Amino acid sequence: MTTDAVFTPTLDPVTTAxxxxxxxxxxxxxxxxxxxxxxxxxARDVVLPNMARLLEAARGSGVExxxxxxxxxxRDGRDRSLDYKLxxxxxxxxxPAAAVVPEVAPVGDEIVLPKTSANLFNSTPFAYVLRNMGIxxxxxxxxxxxxxxxxxxxxxxxxxxxxxxxxxxxxxxxDIRHTLALARFASFGAQxxxxxxxxxxxxxxxxxx
Numbered sequence: 693m694t695t696d697a698v699f700t701p702t703l704d705p706v707t708t709a710x711x712x713x714x715x716x717x718x719x720x721x722x723x724x725x726x727x728x729x730x731x732x733x734x735a736r737d738v739v740l741p742n743m744a745r746l747l748e749a750a751r752g753s754g755v756e757x758x759x760x761x762x763x764x765x766x767r768d769g770r771d772r773s774l775d776y777k778l779x780x781x782x783x784x785x786x787x788p789a790a791a792v793v794p795e796v797a798p799v800g801d802e803i804v805l806p807k808t809s810a811n812l813f814n815s816t817p818f819a820y821v822l823r824n825m826g827i828x829x830x831x832x833x834x835x836x837x838x839x840x841x842x843x844x845x846x847x848x849x850x851x852x853x854x855x856x857x858x859x860x861x862x863x864x865x866x867d868i869r870h871t872l873a874l875a876r877f878a879s880f881g882a883q884x885x886x887x888x889x890x891x892x893x894x895x896x897x898x899x900x901x
Contacts, residue, residue, distance in 0.1 A: 700891040701856075701884055709756040709827045710746055713812065713834025713841055715796055716761040718781075718789040720835075725865075734863040734870075735835070742861040742886040743796045743833055749893040751799070756825055759798055760816060760834075763790035763806035773809035811843040819851045829854045831889060832881075833861035838873035845877040855881030858889060 718724055720735060750757050763785030765771050772781065783789045785806035798804055809815040822830070830853050834841050841862050848855035857877065864870035874883060 700895065701882070701888055703755075703829065703831075703889070703892045703896065705750075705754040705893065705896050707826055707828040708831065709758050709822060709825075709829070710750040710831045711812075711833065711844075712743060712747075712757070712759045712792070712796060713832070713844060714760065714762055714836075715740075715743065715792055715834055716783075716789070717791050717793055718762065718783050720793055721789075724789075728865045730867045731836075731863050731865050734867070739833075739835075739861055739863050740793075740795050742858070745890060746831070746833065746858070746861060746886060747796055749890050750831075753893040753896050755831075755893065756827060757798070757802045758818075758821070759792055759802065759804040760807050760812050760818070760840075761785075761790045761792060761804060762808075763787070764808050765806070771808055773815060775810050776808055810840045811847050812840065813844065813847040813851055819853070822853065827853070829856060831856045831858060833858050835863055837862040837864040837870045838876075839864075842873045842877050846880045849880055856889075857881055857883045858886055859883055860886050 722732060747757060762781055762783045764783065765785060767784055769782050790806060792798060805816040805818060807815045812818050830848055832841060832845055832855055845855050845857050859874055864873060
């Protein structure tokens, strides 16, 4: 992990994708969850604004934008993984609960993949799609840091992708759970703050890369 405010990584927009995990109405609607004030504050004040900045920079520099949302293919959720059944997630794809929130909604033909497990690589054609588009680096954001984000970050290198976690564009139910998750997957990929990503993409845009 780097906390250096002036650190600027090198990114190739042509081979990089920005991933937003489970930034959907079900996750962000407080009525669906027990009280979690730390999550609500972080999502509202930190994560969603940073995601909006990342989206603007990604779209402006040619980085592919991909979303994933929790959503079963069947109305009764029988196709869900065991982890989602145990967690009680009963979200059907293409319903309001599965929709990406308006603040960071997809534009144009940006890809939205419904998934039925915490590990995106297990329950969607994510790896296949990335390879078809020539993507090698995945900038990872979303919810929750200690669940779907963590599992995706850990699985990515095994599929041949360089994973980059963006800590200030992720959140867990509590701040301590967020922090502990970052430590657990630190060895599976880089961790760069939003400001560093924005500088890297701005540099590419300015040079015409």
